[in-house]
Amino acid sequence: MPSASRAALQRFLYGDPVHAEDESLLAFQHRFLISIALSAVVFNLALIAVFCVTSAGADFLAFVVICWGCAIVANLLLWRWLRAHPRRIQLGSLLTATLFWLTLCTAGMALPPDPLLPMWSMLLIVGVFMMTGRVWGWVAFAVAIASSHFLLSRVDLTAFPNAVLTVWFTSAASAVLGHIYVSRFDHFFNRMAYYNERLLWLSTHDGLTSTLNAAAFYEQCNRQLALCRRHQLNYAVLFVDLDHFKYVNDNYGHATGDGVLVQVAQILRGCLRESDQLGRVGGEEFSIFLTDPTLDGCNAVAERIRASIEAQEMHFDGHSLHVTASIGLTWSSAGDTAVATIHQIQPLADKAMYEAKRAGRNQVAAFG
Numbered sequence: 001m002p003s004a005s006r007a008a009l010q011r012f013l014y015g016d017p018v019h020a021e022d023e024s025l026l027a028f029q030h031r032f033l034i035s036i037a038l039s040a041v042v043f044n045l046a047l048i049a050v051f052c053v054t055s056a057g058a059d060f061l062a063f064v065v066i067c068w069g070c071a072i073v074a075n076l077l078l079w080r081w082l083r084a085h086p087r088r089i090q091l092g093s094l095l096t097a098t099l100f101w102l103t104l105c106t107a108g109m110a111l112p113p114d115p116l117l118p119m120w121s122m123l124l125i126v127g128v129f130m131m132t133g134r135v136w137g138w139v140a141f142a143v144a145i146a147s148s149h150f151l152l153s154r155v156d157l158t159a160f161p162n163a164v165l166t167v168w169f170t171s172a173a174s175a176v177l178g179h180i181y182v183s184r185f186d187h188f189f190n191r192m193a194y195y196n197e198r199l200l201w202l203s204t205h206d207g208l209t210s211t212l213n214a215a216a217f218y219e220q221c222n223r224q225l226a227l228c229r230r231h232q233l234n235y236a237v238l239f240v241d242l243d244h245f246k247y248v249n250d251n252y253g254h255a256t257g258d259g260v261l262v263q264v265a266q267i268l269r270g271c272l273r274e275s276d277q278l279g280r281v282g283g284e285e286f287s288i289f290l291t292d293p294t295l296d297g298c299n300a301v302a303e304r305i306r307a308s309i310e311a312q313e314m315h316f317d318g319h320s321l322h323v324t325a326s327i328g329l330t331w332s333s334a335g336d337t338a339v340a341t342i343h344q345i346q347p348l349a350d351k352a353m354y355e356a357k358r359a360g361r362n363q364v365a366a367f368g
Contacts, residue, residue: 013038015083022197025189029089029131030082036096036127037079044068044075044103063110071103093131097140100124105147113155115163118148122174129178130185137182141175206280208258209265217279221289221342224277228291236298236331237342238288239349240268240305243324243361245284256316257284260323263314271305287346295331302327302364310362324362328352331366 014034019027048068055061078099082092101124108117121144129137148167157163204216212220221237228235242248242264249257261284268278268286277289290298309325330348348367356365 015086018086022193025193026087026089029093030086033089033092033096033131034079034082037075037082040075040100040103041072041079044072060110060112064107067103067107067110071099074099090132093128094136096131097124097128100127101143101147105150108151109154115152115155115157115160118144118151118167119170121147122170125171125174126178129175129182134179134182137178138175141171144171209261209280211265211268211286212277212279214279214281217277217281217287217289218342218346220277220279224289224291225340225342225345233292234294234331234333236290236293236329237345237349238290238298238302238305239328239346239353240264240286240288240325241282241327241353241357242284242309243326243357245323248321248323252316252319252321256319256321259316260314260321263312264309264323264325267308267312268305271301271308281346287349289342293331295333298329298331299364299366302329306362306364326353326356326361327364328354328356329364329366 014031017027019030048065051061051064078092078095081095082088085092101121104117104120104124111117125137125140125144128140145168148171149164152163152167155163204212206213211217225235227233242260245257245260248260261280265278265280265286268288272278272288272290275291279287281287290301293301306325306327309323312322314321314323328349329352330345332345352365352367356363359365
C-alpha cells in the first residue's frame with residue numbers, strides 16, 4: 001500500500017496524532033484499544049455469520065444475533081469515542097472490558113450450556129492487566145471467576161467434575177501471568193523512557209557545562225526570534241568569551257580549564273532568567289539570547305555577568321585563580337522588522353566582543 005494511502009487509513013482508524021514524543025506509552029495504549037474495538041466488530045460479525053450457518057432455526061439464534069449486533073454497534077461507538085478522547089486510556093480500557101464482559105454473559109445466557117464458555121473470560125483478565133495495571137487486573141480476575149461460576153451454573157457438570165477447578169486454575173494462571181507481564185513491562189518501559197530522555201538531553205546539551213550545545217541553542221534562538229517578531233518584542237544576543245583561557249589550560253591543566261568552564265556556566269545561569277537561552281558555542285565561548293529586554297536592561301545583564309565572573313575566586317588543586325570575560329552584545333527593538341536568523345545576528349555580537357578584546361578585555365561592548 002502506498003505510504004499516502006497507508007497514512008490516510010491510519011488517520012481514519014486512529015485519528016490525528018496528538019501524543020507528544022514523551023507520551024509513547026499513551027499512544028501505544030490508544031491504538032491498542034482502538035484495534036481491540038475494531039477487532040471486536042469483525043469478530044462479532046464472524047460469529048453472527050457462523051451461527052447463522054451452523055444453528056439456523058435454533059431458538060437461541062435470534063437473541064444471540066441481536067446481542068452480537070448490539071455489541072457491534074457498541075464497539076463502533078467505543079471506537080468513535082476513543083478517537084475523540086485519545087488520553088482517556090483508563091476509562092477507555094474499563095469501557096472495553098465492561099463491553100466484553102456484558103457481551104460474554106448476555107450471549108452466554110442464551111447459548112446452549114457449554115462448560116468451555118467461561119474460558120473466554122481469560123481474555124478479560126489478561127486484557128485488563130495489560131491496559132489498566134495490576135489493581136484493576138485482579139478486580140477483573142474476581143469478576144471473571146464470578147462470571148464463570150454463573151455460566152457454569154447452567155451446565156450439568158456430572159460429566160465434567162473438574163470444570164470448576166479448571167476455571168479457577170486457568171483464571172489464576174492468567175492473572176499471575178498478567179501481573180508478571182505488567183511488572184516487567186513497566187520496568188522495561190520506565191528504563192526505556194529514562195534512556196530516551198537521557199539521549200535527548202545528551203543530544204541537546206553540552207556534557208561539561210550542562211548548557212545547550214551550539215545546534216540546540218541556535219534552534220531555540222530561532223524559535224524565540226519568531227516569537228519576538230510575532231509579538232513585537234525586543235531581543236538581544238550576548239557573546240561571552242573568557243580572556244586568556246589558553247593561559248589557564250597551559251599553566252593549570254585542562255582539568256582546571258574544564259572546572260573554570262563549569263563555574264562560569266553556573267555564574268551565567270545565576271545571572272539569567274528562566275526564559276533566557278544559554279548555550280556553549282565554542283571552547284570558552286558562551287552565547288545568550290535575551291527575550292524582551294530594554295537596551296539599558298541588556299547592558300545591565302551583560303555588566304552583571306562580567307562583574308560576577310571577575311569577582312569569582314576559583315580553587316583547583318590548591319591553586320586560586322580569577323578569570324575575566326569580554327562580552328559583546330547586539331540589541332534589536334520591537335520595531336525592527338528585518339528578517340534575520342540567529343546565524344545572522346550572532347556575528348554582530350561576536351564583532352562587539354572583539355571590540356571589547358581590542359579595548360583591553362574584561363569589559364562589555366555593544367555592536368554599533
